[in-house]
Amino acid sequence: MTKTSKNIRKKLTVNSTTNNLSTIRDFVKKLSSQVGFDEETVNKIVLATDEACTNIIKHAYKYSESGKININVSYRDKKFSVSITDQGTHFNSKSIKEPDLKKYYEEKRIGGLGMFLMKKIMDEVKYSQTATQKNKVTLIKYLQ
């Protein structure tokens, strides 16, 4: 029997700087623990959120600290969802292929690992653009 949990809807807005990654991780860790995920799954949700926000800081805002990152966490019907939006440069997620580490090593490429990790550790990862031209990435994990 899994614990019954209340629905959740929480929001965090931070500036686009790597300084805020620990705040973001703590925010998601607290909420995912609260709904009853085990420690291993909490760690996966935390890592995926970090990777998504790191990508936004590096690629969408290109380290400009004035950009805003919005993180919306919701939990309902055993579905835990982290939606992250930004107003930075749009990038085409389809252009990122699954990395071959050996090739990476040979070509000295070190980007793209984060996106690959997110897909490996979450149940669903969706990219979209909202009507207000915001980039949105949604990370989903189902409570078993």
Add this chain to the structure above:
Amino acid sequence: MAEFDVGRHGVGSVSVLDVKGFLDAHTAPELENAFNGLINDKQYKVVVNFSNLQYISSAGLGVFMAYVETMRENNGDIKFCGLKDDVYNIFDLLGFPLLYEFYKVEKEAIEKFNQG
């Protein structure tokens, strides 16, 4: 703010980096500095001890990928030891065990350098 610290000590011809705390995109430059210091000192045999590392993201993993070739070109290597299961799982997901050696304890990793 996430705390991270990297210490360095030598055991014979091997340099050990002790990583501690949270290794993410914010703290990865500190690890890069440590590797740059090793290269400046021509220390290419490196063991990274993860016993006190709580967290790693791909930004941290990227640092090892960025420096391993330089170490290997100079008859050295980067070997890993003391990883907690959840930290090891991240390395494993990305296929690192194919390209890097992992050991349970620091001594084993150092001995491997001394054998080779």
